[in-house]
Amino acid sequence: MLQYVNLNIDGATVRAPRGTSVLDAAIEYGICIPHLCHVPNLSDIGACRLCIVEHVVNGRSEVTTSCTLNVEEGMVIRTNTEKIRRLRRNLAELLVAQAPNSRAIQDIALRCGVKEVRYPFRNEDCVLCGRCVRVCTEIWQARAIGFVGRGKNRHVDFPFGIRPDFCKQCGNCIQICPMTIPPCDGPMKPGEEYLCGKCESQLMDEIPGSCAWCKLGEGFGCGRYVGVT
Amino acid sequence: MLTLSRLNSYRELEHLRQRLREQRQNITTTVMVCGGTGCRTSNSQAVIEAIRDELSSQGLDDSVRLCVTGCHGFCEQGPVIIIEPGNIFYCHVSPEDAFEIVYQTVMNGEVIERLLYEDTVSGERFKTEAEIPFYKAQDRRILSQNRLVDPCSIEDYIVAGGYSALPRVLNGIAPEEIISEIKSAGLRGRGGGGFPTGRKWAECMDAPSDEKYVICNADEGDPGAYMDRCVLEGNPHLVLEGMMVGARAVGASKGYIYVRNEYPLAVKNSRIAVEQARELGLLGDNILGSSFSFDVEIARGGGAFVCGESTALMASIEGKVGEPRAKDVHTVVDGLYHKPTTLNNVETWANVPAIVLNGSSWFAAKGTKGSKGTKILALTGRIKNTGLVEVAMGTPIREVVFDIGGGAANGNKVKAVQTGGPSGGCLPLDKFDLAVDFDVLAEAGSMIGSGGMVVMDEETCMVDVAKYFLTFLQDESCGKCLPCRVGIDRMLEIITDITEGRGRMEQLDLLEELGDTISQTALCGLGKTAPNPVLSTLRYFRPEYEAHIREKRCPAGVCKALITYRIDPDKCNGCGVCLRNCAYGAITGGKKEVHVIDTQLCQKCGICRSECKFDAVQVV
Numbered sequence: 001m002l003q004y005v006n007l008n009i010d011g012a013t014v015r016a017p018r019g020t021s022v023l024d025a026a027i028e029y030g031i032c033i034p035h036l037c038h039v040p041n042l043s044d045i046g047a048c049r050l051c052i053v054e055h056v057v058n059g060r061s062e063v064t065t066s067c068t069l070n071v072e073e074g075m076v077i078r079t080n081t082e083k084i085r086r087l088r089r090n091l092a093e094l095l096v097a098q099a100p101n102s103r104a105i106q107d108i109a110l111r112c113g114v115k116e117v118r119y120p121f122r123n124e125d126c127v128l129c130g131r132c133v134r135v136c137t138e139i140w141q142a143r144a145i146g147f148v149g150r151g152k153n154r155h156v157d158f159p160f161g162i163r164p165d166f167c168k169q170c171g172n173c174i175q176i177c178p179m180t181i182p183p184c185d186g187p188m189k190p191g192e193e194y195l196c197g198k199c200e201s202q203l204m205d206e207i208p209g210s211c212a213w214c215k216l217g218e219g220f221g222c223g224r225y226v227g228v229t
Numbered sequence: 230m231l232t233l234s235r236l237n238s239y240r241e242l243e244h245l246r247q248r249l250r251e252q253r254q255n256i257t258t259t260v261m262v263c264g265g266t267g268c269r270t271s272n273s274q275a276v277i278e279a280i281r282d283e284l285s286s287q288g289l290d291d292s293v294r295l296c297v298t299g300c301h302g303f304c305e306q307g308p309v310i311i312i313e314p315g316n317i318f319y320c321h322v323s324p325e326d327a328f329e330i331v332y333q334t335v336m337n338g339e340v341i342e343r344l345l346y347e348d349t350v351s352g353e354r355f356k357t358e359a360e361i362p363f364y365k366a367q368d369r370r371i372l373s374q375n376r377l378v379d380p381c382s383i384e385d386y387i388v389a390g391g392y393s394a395l396p397r398v399l400n401g402i403a404p405e406e407i408i409s410e411i412k413s414a415g416l417r418g419r420g421g422g423g424f425p426t427g428r429k430w431a432e433c434m435d436a437p438s439d440e441k442y443v444i445c446n447a448d449e450g451d452p453g454a455y456m457d458r459c460v461l462e463g464n465p466h467l468v469l470e471g472m473m474v475g476a477r478a479v480g481a482s483k484g485y486i487y488v489r490n491e492y493p494l495a496v497k498n499s500r501i502a503v504e505q506a507r508e509l510g511l512l513g514d515n516i517l518g519s520s521f522s523f524d525v526e527i528a529r530g531g532g533a534f535v536c537g538e539s540t541a542l543m544a545s546i547e548g549k550v551g552e553p554r555a556k557d558v559h560t561v562v563d564g565l566y567h568k569p570t571t572l573n574n575v576e577t578w579a580n581v582p583a584i585v586l587n588g589s590s591w592f593a594a595k596g597t598k599g600s601k602g603t604k605i606l607a608l609t610g611r612i613k614n615t616g617l618v619e620v621a622m623g624t625p626i627r628e629v630v631f632d633i634g635g636g637a638a639n640g641n642k643v644k645a646v647q648t649g650g651p652s653g654g655c656l657p658l659d660k661f662d663l664a665v666d667f668d669v670l671a672e673a674g675s676m677i678g679s680g681g682m683v684v685m686d687e688e689t690c691m692v693d694v695a696k697y698f699l700t701f702l703q704d705e706s707c708g709k710c711l712p713c714r715v716g717i718d719r720m721l722e723i724i725t726d727i728t729e730g731r732g733r734m735e736q737l738d739l740l741e742e743l744g745d746t747i748s749q750t751a752l753c754g755l756g757k758t759a760p761n762p763v764l765s766t767l768r769y770f771r772p773e774y775e776a777h778i779r780e781k782r783c784p785a786g787v788c789k790a791l792i793t794y795r796i797d798p799d800k801c802n803g804c805g806v807c808l809r810n811c812a813y814g815a816i817t818g819g820k821k822e823v824h825v826i827d828t829q830l831c832q833k834c835g836i837c838r839s840e841c842k843f844d845a846v847q848v849v
Contacts, residue, residue: 044555045554045555045709046554046555046710046752047709047710047711047752048710048711049710049711049712049750049751049752052750063749063750064555064557065555065752068554068555068557069555069557070557070558086746087746087749087750090742090743090746091711091712091746091750094711094712094715094716094719094743095711095715097719098715118739119719119722120722127711128708128709128711128714147550147708149708150533150535150705150706150707150708151703151704151705151706151707151708151714152703152704152706152708152714152718153708154707154708154709154714
């Protein structure tokens with residue numbers, strides 16, 4: 001039997017089964033928390049940090065990722081404070097400066113309110129969100145790809161760089177990759193990257209049936225919100 | 230020799246202690262030679278052999294005990310020897326001195342003047358260890374035990390009164406009482422965070438589980454810090470006893486010592502200690518005849534800095550990649566193998582037995598309101614007396630750096646001190662009145678951390694220091710989360726721009742904002758504290774950053790892109806030393822002529838400057 005708990009997200013009382021993450025509970029109620037590395041039905045690693053929220057405990061707020069935080073009775077969560085918006089914007093700015101050549105990432109930057117990028121652009125192919133690694137490991141139980149190296153050298157690769165037999169070339173890793181769709185104006189040439197600011201969400205995993213038209217969505221220029229007005 | 234067999238009760242342990250003490254009654258003199266890693270690099274191994282040979286050739290094997298101990302702390306003066314009775318302290322001992330030491334001091338009680346410690350300021354020579362200013366100003370609760378015991382000998386530890394806390398917690402004191410004692414002692418984690426140890430234990434004790442673990446974190450990786458290594462390699466039984474008390478309190482049956490493989494002596498000594506304790510039945514099933522069973526395993530780390538973080542360390546023990554995970558559920562509830570786990574630093578465990586034995590009020594008598602007891606600091610950098618220092622919490626930094634450390638080496642002026650390694654910050658000279666205290670230093674933008682204290686003088690560029698730590702952290706970041714991996718990289722990019730003269734003023738604000746973002750959003754403790762070196766230098770040394778950006782000048786003369794070397798024609802007497810030493814052929818000049826540096830060829834290595842006896846080479 002599922003046990004339900006009540007928690008407070010942005011002032012709204014939300015009911016969610018024990019064991020779900022705050023991010024899932026929020027999305028279920030149509031409260032958009034931007035995220036990149038989170039995929040439904042896969043484990044959460046908290047790599048992109050975009051889904052940060054303020055968790056208020058005894059009056060003190062603590063910044064943490066909502067994907068790794070499980071719901072608890074009486075929990076108080078703030079997803080759209082001044083502080084969270086600022087931190088999230090800075091993270092999105094780092095992300096888009098790293099890999100501008102992706103519609104998904106350009107879109108996240110737009111949604112998080114990035115107006116200018118203060119770092120020189122790099123044109124990287126991978127942002128190490130780990131979606132491919134987890135889908136291969138957890139859904140297909142194949143473990144054909146994994147993270148290799150540490151820090152700056154971290155990358156996704158086959159074991160010892162050779163495609164193993166147990167990779168069935170199912171292509172799920174490619175499908176789930178946020179880097180595969182180029183920005184609307186086509187792929188950017190190295191050295192000519194820019195913040196496009198045109199894209200709409202390509203990353204919405206599933207449109208919650210109970211969209212609450214939240215204020216947060218307005219801040220992000222959420223497609224559904226814009227469509228109403 | 231006594232044969233050691235399994236001890237089945239507290240009484241048998243006390244009986245063994247008694248017999249060992251009786252056996253040692255005819256020993257008149259003890260020669261304690263430091264065999265710690267620091268002194269080993271100064272050839273103490275050869276000194277030990279020479280003294281051993283000398284003692285046996287004089288036929289003194291029975292009456293003189295040669296004790297190869299762990300670190301005494303004064304690493305600058307190694308190899309170090311202390312001779313009891315008399316507390317005679319010899320430093321910079323070489324193997325050739327062995328005959329003199331044995332013949333004059335051991336046999337005839339005469340002091341060898343030239344081996345005594347000479348104070349660099351007053352030129353005064355001190356006969357005993359207790360008189361030396363370096364030791365005198367300290368408060369050595371843990372380190373002083375190092376010189377009493379041979380780390381490879383459980384007998385030494387037992388004779389010195391060791392394993393007295395263990396029977397006490399096995400018979401009589403309930404686990405709740407142990408924890409309340411630790412709580413009221415105010416012991417806080419020595420590894421960096423300063424989390425109250427008692428609270429951690431209580432939470433672990435309350436967590437329901439059939440199996441629990443305790444872990445000793447000896448994965449010390451801060452540049453310039455080595456106190457955990459010295460405690461673990463110098464007195465492993467003390468750490469083990471602390472772990473046993475902790476395991477009894479939280480209800481754990483298995484412990485791990487996670488020690489980095491770069492510390493071979495610590496690995497070896499802790500292994501020997503565990504085996505000896507097992508032989509005596511101090512580890513294993515039904516310890517000292519009680520119902521308590523506990524065993525310890527040594528887990529070796531591969532030397533990743535991030536594995537000092539608790540969740541990464543546990544992943545590493547489990548055989549997984551050493552990466553931190555989110556700690557929304559604390560490790561005291563969901564730790565190693567998803568079981569409740571208490572993880573403490575070496576020094577924290579080492580403090581435990583004394584608290585059990587002497588009581589919490591004894592421990593809390595030293596220290597400040599928020600931080601109790603003593604702290605071991607590794608004093609390194611541009612300081613006269615490099616070494617391990619143990620002071621009471623609340624001692625001002627000034628006292629540590631000047632009274633104990635003796636101030637900056639080669640007469641320079643001390644500019645700053647970096648505390649807490651890559652996670653800590655730099656404090657300027659006018660903040661030296663701040664106390665060594667968890668809360669005080671954290672408020673000032675730094676932290677005690679594990680206790681590294683790197684002293685910097687005028688010739689250190691603070692922007693360069695920030696760059697050094699960022700480079701270290703960039704290498705050691707696991708790369709899992711975005712703010713740490715990319716954020717540190719971007720910070721390093723900006724700092725490199727500044728040190729190479731391409732910096733812009735608005736980048737300083739960006740650095741601050743980025744630093745704040747990283748510290749609030751990173752996944753683990755490493756990432757959260759990574760911006761500290763930059764943020765603290767920006768806070769206290771902003772003019773230095775501004776000089777790099779506005780005037781394209783490095784005030785300390787360190788950042789190579791912003792400096793040029795020139796020879797002062799008034800001071801140069803044409804000796805030609807610089808010309809001969811220049812590896813790039815950048816210096817020209819004939820005999821007795823003023824030499825000139827070709828700035829096109831000069832690689833700014835600084836050899837000419839360090840070789841010139843007339844101080845003619847200048848950095849501008």
